[in-house]
Amino acid sequence: MQGTDHKPQNTHPTTLENEHVLHPEQIAGANKAGVEAVLGFAGSQFAAFERLSALNFNAARCFEEGLGRTKALLSAKDAQEYLNLNTAASQPALEKAIAYSRSVYEVAAQAQGELVKFLEARAAEFNRTSSASRQGFEECPGRFRRRRSGSQVRHRRSQHRLRQLQQGREAGH
16 A cells, blocks of 8 residues: 555644744743833832922922911011012022922923833833734744645545545455
């Protein structure tokens, strides 16, 4: 009987076919890296929130000082005293307001910079993984054709063997 030189079929995927298969370790590593990145980002945003809270607390203290200045202005005995108290109180208050504004801007700019870095890193990671996935999908038609042609060859071989068996039976009867 011909065709006994049958090669054993490889049941394991080849290196090329296995190249884009995700393994549990890869998924766990990616998840761990993602969680660590989010926790790092959350920590930096929390630090920014703490700095803003401290600034607002100090601004509230300035408000108390402003109330004291207002009481002093109300207790002025004449217009000249009122003008002198107002001038003396206005300059430090204005400087504190400008310092507060600058500090809030610095905290906001730093937090925004960290947000941009985080989002850029996530976008780069997404692009890297999605391009690898796209490459795997682009290779799929070729893999399918190879598998289909391999299965067609196996099908033709099995049909040939069946014909040979039928011919052998018919010759034997």
